[in-house]
Amino acid sequence: MAPTLEAAAQDAESIQDVLTNPLKQKPSLIAPEPEHCPGPESEKAGLADSCAGCPNQKICASAPKGPDPDIPLITARLSGIKHKILILSGKGGVGKSTFTSLLAHAFATNPDTTIGVMDTDICGPSIPKMLGVESETIHVSSAGWSPAWAMDNLAVMSIQFMLPNKDDAIIWRGPKKNGLIKQFLKDVEWGDLDFLLVDTPPGTSDEHLSVNTFLKESQIDGAVVxxxxQEVALLDVRKEIDFCRKAGIKILGLVENMSAFVCPKCTHSSEIFKATTGGGRALAQEMGIPFLGSVPLDPRIGMACDYGESFFDSFPDSPACKALKGVVRGLATNLSLDPGTVMPED
Known part of the structure; x- marks a missing residue:
């Protein structure tokens, strides 16, 4: 009989503990947990009366307990950032990193707005390539790590800047990835930003839990999903929405990417991924979350990302540009900001 995750899925307390203490590592015990054990992750581990004589007592007593001492440092470091937005999707291949780069460039069209992009896709860092800073390296000063600047008002931080070779694979377990995300928040000199966009990998696991934990005290404004x-993508996106609700992350809105193909010459629109169940708009209505808009697929977006150029500067008349500007204005409204100030009319 194949093993199942049914019991774990039904254990609400277990799920809540992971959300509350996602970075807590269970100590490696040298003997089975005895009867009446308070639990190796408990605050009383190794200190309770029932721990006397247990072979694991020293291990449990020395295990880290309590809140992460670096969280106040992270909160202080990010105090100059007005709005922190996560870009999420439970599904890979929906163009999330591409959308993040387009959203950053959309915000950056306003010279009075300063944006930061943090790439937490540790194993597939594509943001530097899309924003044209792939060859940059990290500079370290007494104030911390300096992000790379793609534009005068657009800063970027990614593990790509640390790799000796751009083709090197990142083969890390969760704790090491969590440690790097902490450094991106604690040690990077972000300065004063209007928006920090956090690009995340697919799923609902390590990186997402870490970012949520580290940013909780400094306040996440919410997430764009x-x-x-197509329904294949919507299946995983429903799980991402459920994750946000369990983790207490406000959903600022849902965006349907690659909603249709737009011919660059005649601007005729054709459905490539047909919405068999109503697509993103129907999902947003079903889940009771704001729908920010549909962004069509323009092949010139891929070309702009390959060359690290701003799609808004190169093809301002594209229907995709107009759709993205609508997304930005809708996002501004959901952040209680003036849409006309965040994205001025042309």
Whole structure:
């Protein structure tokens, strides 16, 4: 009989403990947990009366307990950032990193707005390539790590800047990835930003839990969830929405990416990924979350990302540009900001 995750899925307390203490590592015990054990992750581990004589007592007593001491340092470091937004999708291949780069460039069209992009996709860092800073390296000063600047008002931080070779694979377990994300928040000199966009990998696991934990005290404004129209993508996006609700992350809105193909010459629109169940708009209505808009697929977006150029500067008349500007204005409204100030009319 194949093993199942049914018991774990039904254990609400276990799920809540992971959300509350996602970075807590269970100590490696040298003997089975005895009867009446308070639990190796308990605050009383190794200190309770029932721990006397247990072979694990010293291990449990020396295990880290209590809140992470670096969280106040992270909160202080990020105090100059007005709005922190996560870009999420439970599904890979929906163009989430591409959307993040487009959203950053959309915000950056306003010279009075300063944006930071933090790439937490540790194993597949594509943001530097899309923003044209792939060859940059990290500079360290007494104030911390300096992000790379793609534009005068657009800063970027990614593990790509640390790799000796751009083709090197990142083969890390969760704790090491969590440690790097902490450094991106604690040691990077972000300065004063209007928006920090956090690009995350697919799923609902390590990186997402770490970012949520580290940013909880400094306040996350919320998340933008990205999907494509077909039901295969929507299945995983529903899980991402459920994750946000369990983790207490406000959903600022859902964006349907690659909603249709737009011919660059005649601007005729054709459905590539047909929405068999209503697509992103129907999902947003079903889940009771704001729908920010549909962004069509323009092949010139891929070309702009390959060359690290701003799609808004190169192809301002594209229907995709107009759709993205609508997304930005909708996002501004959900952040209680003036849409006309965040994204001025042309």
């Amino acid at each position: 990205v999907t494509t129209p």
